Amino acid sequence: MKNPETILAKNIMLYVNRLRDSAGRYRARLIRNRLGSDSLTRIPFGLGTGSPDLVGVLASGRLFCVEVKMPKTGVIRESQKKWWRAAKLWKVTGGYARSKEEALELLGLAEHLEREAARGALPLGASLEPNHDRLGGQ
Secondary structure (H helix, E strand, O other): OOOOHHHHHHHHHHHHHEEOOOOEEEOOOEEEEEOOOOOOOEEEEEEOOOOOOEEEEOOOOOOOEEEOOOOOOOOOOOHHHHHHHHHOOOOOOOOOOOOHHHHHHHHHHHHHHHHHHHHHOOOOOOOOOOHHHOOOOO
């Protein structure tokens, strides 16, 4: 049986990938960020230790990532916090989500930042801070 967090991540990915804007364009596209190494050559793949479960792009082309955590039990590891601190420097948008609704909220916030930057209200490349508040004080 699959890990419940893996199932939740797949559901979030499928949900976000179906969303379209008023013109019919996809709002974002996400894929699963698989980590590991090839068993034969030992060549690593994925975005590295601490990287989010789902990675993709907004319609604007900006990198958008979602770290999926189980409701009530999911805990952010120090390596994940470190990855997000570095990602902030790269102007990555996204954060932590425990449900499809929270992923939709992250997408809406990221799109809002894009609109504000486009009209000059924010510095180009402003970053959406990962939401540590959803971690129950973690």
